[in-house]
Amino acid sequence: MQKPDLQITQHNDSKTILGFWVYLMTDLIMFAVLFATYAALKTSTFGGPGPSELFSLNGALAETLILLTSSFTCGLAMLAAHRQNKNQTIIWFLVTLALGLTFLGLELKEFSQLIAEGHTWQKSAFLSSFFALVSTHGLHIAIGSLWIVVAIKQIYSRGLTPFITSKLTRLSLFWHFLDIVWIFIFTIVYLMAKV
């Protein structure tokens, strides 16, 4: 038998990676809309408290550090994957997952505090835009965490085949992307509340 014409399969990897980049850009535009909304509505507090009264820098700083670390461990996982070291890859992804979940936990704690104090998203346009922006990022982290779980299962059962590592590359792109978005959230929502 002759070798199959590989026109379709050949570039698969570079195709999916390019496609994933384009997807990430579309996601970035969605976040841009949320940032623009936040910027436009930040002062529309409807007589309620504004950013400077509501947000604490400490909590946000902790979240930032956790997420940055998780990006680092995700990178370590990818390095291990390229070395074909299955166990290490799984371990580093587990650490990443744990950090991601911690981040989510802290975020939910912040939300529940705000809500308990009566600062819900129904109270003002400013709070609506704050909750929308931050929780959209949080939702992404949740999806990313689910993805990590699936990825770990795949590594575990299939090993680090090219098919799997290509998926891992996209996962890590996604995770780093969320990190970058968070840096913007940290700057624009939390840091700028204090200046």
Next chain:
Amino acid sequence: MSLLFGKLTLAALPHEWFTIAGTVSMMLGGLGVALFLTYYKRWKWLWTEWLTSTDPKRIGIMYFVVASLMLARGALDAGMIWLQQALSVGSSHGYLSADHFQQIFTAHGAIMVFFVTMGFLSGLINYIMPLQIGARDVASPLLNTLSFWLYVAGAVLINLFFVFGGEFAATGWLSIAPLSGIEFSPGVGVDYWIWSLQISGLGSLLAGVNFIVTILKMRAPGMTLMRMPMFVWTSLSSMVLVVSVFPILAMTLILLTLDRQFGTHFFTSGFGGNPMLYTNLIWSWGHPEVYILMIPAFGVYSEVVSTFSQKKLFSYKSLVVAAILITLLSVLVWLHHFFTMGAGANVNAFFGIMTGVIAIPTGVQVFTWLATMYKGKINFKQPMLWFVGFICTFTLGGVAGVMLGIPGIDFQVHNSLFLVAHFHTMAIGGALFGIFCGITYWFPKITGFMLNERLGKYAFWSWIVGFFVSFMPLYILGFMGAPRRLDHYDASLGWQWLFIVAGFGFLIICLGAALQVLQIIVSVIQRKESMDVTGDPWNGRTLEWATSSPPPVYNFAIIPEVRDRDAFWDMKQYAVIARSAADEAILSESRLPRPSDALGARNDTQKITYKDIVMPKNTAIGIYISACTFFFGFAFVWHIWWLVIASAIGAIVCLIVRSFDEETEYVITAVEVEKIESINKSSTFPM
């Protein structure tokens, strides 16, 4: 009960004449199709050959079918609008309530933009673009079926209010806030509008990603960017716009949903909400959207004008630059839709100037096409007629558009029927004519036989005459001060006769559409006499003509090598030279790239060696995911929260299951390819 069914109660079932009529006709239609399929035992065939197909050619045809149905629905709405406007004068109030009238024009606009024009264009890009770049498929076949099925889910959802709920949004096709907020639109109509757009918009977004990667990564060897056919360039431009602005639409709709269902205050009039924010967001998607529809049509015209003038495009480079400039500029003009809403003189001046600037590349295109025709051997077949018709309407619409882009004039005619006439000149005379132009041009490629020429000419003349009779009165009415979305006016204004004339125009358009249906039926019946056995009925220039009509699943048995912008034209020239050299040895020994397989096959003396071909398998995952998405939307409309959660989980599970699947391709062996190639020359449409 409310836990199980949310807001959905028996009262939501049809009980007004139009919901009953809609429901009954949908049920009869569905029943008819079901009976047909059962009688001819075609269910399995439908499922395996079509619905689950990953072949972009099949998907393209399915887009055409759905878009045609939606065109009928949209045109019916247009007729109802017209009838009301012709009748509702002075003491008579016509046959529609004001609220129902509003729902109709909202549905008409949303359907025509999202499900007709977008649908047809997606179909064309799916079918033609891979052929033109010499590819066998698109980058992600799975994503491609998913895009299509999301589009279908949106289309079903926008018609579903007939059955459940009985009301559609009465807020205009863009549902401007705060009118679309829960305070002023408490019913489910706006929710239907939101979710049908959201879901089909998601489909468009995924298609955009897919097509961009396809064009950038899968071109045949030798096809550099500057050798891509214009239709590929314009598809790329349009898809770049899609991925740039559809996320804005998606997020805006999400925020509107949050406002309506979770009590947030983004666009409300109280609690610090900012309705102007909605206007800005929706138009910063909405204006590029009209270019998303127009740009691929420009590509179709470029292909047609060059083929039917038997000349290469006069200035390919300037057409490429024009497409890119239009793409870039179109995201900088959205504010011209609301000059009157108090942005201030300087802002208006900026956006007015940008709007004027965009007319420059557009004008360049028109002159390039005209220059291509100059001294060409023009063959006035149907596609060319649509093109010439387009030049006339487009010039008119362009002038009207430039007028509207001048803030001073816009203050006079804003929200008048002048505007309505302008954008229909563009939407019908530009985008829809472009679609017809493309369909008539590529019809033999798609089906394997020619489209009846004479009926096509009648259809064209009905459309264009009907168009002018229908919309010239609206220009005049606009100057006379008639606002758009008008369901009643005073007899003393003397407008009625103009509305009646416009209505006759609509009837002539309907005649045109009927002739098109007849044309297709007649062409199918007479197909034996009008087979396209060559695969190249128009003496074409680009690669889609290099393979048989209709093309085999894999498009090209041997991937062609491209040496020139008009790749197939070049191959034909080359073959002529080689043949006249009367020495086949030159051809086979020369180092030059080989002519395409089709040519090779026609040139029987040559023996071609085929290779195995890897193709994507069929998959139903796209259907399952979009079914889940459909229920997700439906559940949101009716606040059925358990179904929201269940369908979200369903979609995620489908994705996860699929991500474990490595066996998504199959092999067509070289022997099979050879067999297909030898019979394919005489086959017709895959019946």
